[in-house]
Amino acid sequence: MVGERGFEPPTPWSRIGVPRPCRSPATRNKLSCTWIMAFAVIVVVHRATMTTNYAQEFETVDVIINSTARTCGVDAFALSVIKAERQIRKLVTHLIYQFPCFELGDILSLRQTLVNNRGVYFEGFEKGFNALYPRSISDLVGGEYQRLRGRMREAVDHRNKIFHGQLTSKNLTRDDLLTYVGDIRTWCKTLVGSAHAEFGYDGFAWNSFRKSTTHDLEKRLKIQIANIAEYDEFVRQYMQR
Numbered sequence: 001m002v003g004e005r006g007f008e009p010p011t012p013w014s015r016i017g018v019p020r021p022c023r024s025p026a027t028r029n030k031l032s033c034t035w036i037m038a039f040a041v042i043v044v045v046h047r048a049t050m051t052t053n054y055a056q057e058f059e060t061v062d063v064i065i066n067s068t069a070r071t072c073g074v075d076a077f078a079l080s081v082i083k084a085e086r087q088i089r090k091l092v093t094h095l096i097y098q099f100p101c102f103e104l105g106d107i108l109s110l111r112q113t114l115v116n117n118r119g120v121y122f123e124g125f126e127k128g129f130n131a132l133y134p135r136s137i138s139d140l141v142g143g144e145y146q147r148l149r150g151r152m153r154e155a156v157d158h159r160n161k162i163f164h165g166q167l168t169s170k171n172l173t174r175d176d177l178l179t180y181v182g183d184i185r186t187w188c189k190t191l192v193g194s195a196h197a198e199f200g201y202d203g204f205a206w207n208s209f210r211k212s213t214t215h216d217l218e219k220r221l222k223i224q225i226a227n228i229a230e231y232d233e234f235v236r237q238y239m240q241r
Contacts, residue, residue: 053204073174080184081159087203088125094201094208098218107209117235124239131238140194151183
């Protein structure tokens with residue numbers, strides 16, 4: 001339709017620069033390049049955000065390692081284990097929060113559910129993730145999973161003994177502990193990239209209780225939860241030791 005001044009009125013599509021058939025090939029090529037460049041910028045920003053979250057999470061570990069403290073090895077080791085435990089917990093709570101029944105007003109109840117179920121540890125959160133998501137933690141970590149999971153299992157056991165003032169069976173040196181730190185960081189960094197690629201959250205970004213920008217994520221989950229009581233039952237059935 002031609003307007004009063006003899007030109008076609010702008011449409012919502014033309015306002016945002018979507019190519020129309022009447023545009024010249026040169027114009028269409030320029031606009032296509034613009035959209036491609038915009039998409040590339042978004043990808044770069046997302047990757048930078050993941051890297052930043054990971055770097056900030058382990059910033060304290062780096063400070064400890066680079067210090068002159070006599071206990072820098074054991075301190076960095078214990079803190080790294082805590083970081084890994086926190087990451088996998090937040091990946092699970094993020095997935096749980098995607099169910100339509102949960103909103104901001106439910107966050108305290110969701111937290112309290114985990115507080116009430118004290119027998120949930122690293123392996124429990126992994127089992128919970130695997131019960132929820134179509135791809136397992138093993139899938140997300142990839143070819144290094146068996147080795148790294150074994151190292152994580154050992155690290156958690158050593159950390160528990162250290163926290164209780166007990167001696168570890170391997171008489172770990174500072175170098176041994178820092179080698180564990182390296183493997184823990186590899187585990188965490190791998191999950192950062194793969195989890196973010198899967199559903200847009202890396203386990204380190206602040207506040208796991210947020211709705212995902214990934215379309216219909218809740219419909220991809222293998223188990224459906226409709227209320228807090230069902231979440232509590234899920235924790236007891238799949239996650240509690």
